[in-house]
Ligand SMILES: *[C@@H]1O[C@H](CO)[C@@H](O)[C@H](O)[C@H]1NC(C)=O
């Protein structure tokens with residue numbers, strides 16, 4: 001990049017000047033000038049809350065969902081529509097709130113990452129993307145009141161800095177009931193709260209809750225000899241939001257987020273079958289620039305545990321452990 005070369009050029013000159021005579025007033029003036037220029041250049045490279053750093057790549061997201069996420073025809077469609085619709089709306093009435101549900105290893109984290117990567121130049125490293133996990137950020141049940149006000153302050157502070165902030169709440173099932181209720185006002189249809197508008201922010205909740213219901217439905221389809229692509233959102237949606245609402249371990253238990261329909265989309269992730277695991281392994285090989293090897297892919301997939309015990313249809317860990325397994329084979 002040109003600017004990088006200019007940067008190096010000035011840096012070189014300033015080093016030479018410093019060597020020649022650090023105490024000569026003219027050199028010092030020049031050096032200070034160069035310092036200021038370097039500062040400006042540095043700021044140019046620093047991430048800012050602007051369209052240079054935050055620009056949605058709709059094609060990128062669709063390509064990622066098609067090529068890197070397997071066995072999730074419902075999630076693929078909802079995520080693409082939801083994010084596109086939201087980002088292309090100049091004046092959204094409320095922030096986008098997605099609740100992703102399903103068994104471990106089915107792609108919930110992966111999809112959040114895809115959204116971040118196609119919205120922020122810096123992807124998950126962006127200073128506008130915030131991930132909260134209960135174990136790391138809210139570990140002690142006794143401190144829930146502190147956590148509540150801390151979380152409110154964080155969200156308010158970050159959205160004040162940048163309206164297009166993204167908040168990912170991982171392991172929602174481990175969050176204490178009530179914690180999430182404390183951020184409810186930010187998810188609602190308010191133009192402004194204390195002068196801050198949250199309408200351009202994105203909130204994503206990840207949770208295993210509802211996984212059993214989703215698996216039950218997928219298994220019913222499988223037993224009936226039906227194609228899993230025939231499973232529709234409406235086959236899952238009611239069961240899902242009810243089980244999430246009534247499940248004490250969901251983190252959304254009896255929460256008013258569901259009560260007031262503040263969650264825009266419940267996104268189910270289906271349990272993965274053997275063939276999807278093989279696809280995951282092949283994709284991972286490609287991502288690592290390895291020659292795709294179906295033999296090894298099948299071997300890795302065979303090593304996993306499948307459930308229910310008698311039928312052995314779905315991978316118990318989805319595609320989660322394949323990365324370490326792949327390391328073992330290479
Ligand atoms: C958007 O994503 C596509 C597909 O991944 C990629 O080819 C393209 O370069 C991206 N566009 C921008 C502006 O980053």
Ligand SMILES: *[C@@H]1O[C@H](CO)[C@@H](O)[C@H](O)[C@H]1NC(C)=O
Nearest residue numbers: 130131153154155156157158
């Ligand atoms: C933004 O959120 C992070 C947590 O991800 C927190 O540490 C930080 O203090 C917040 N920033 C502001 C300005 O509140």
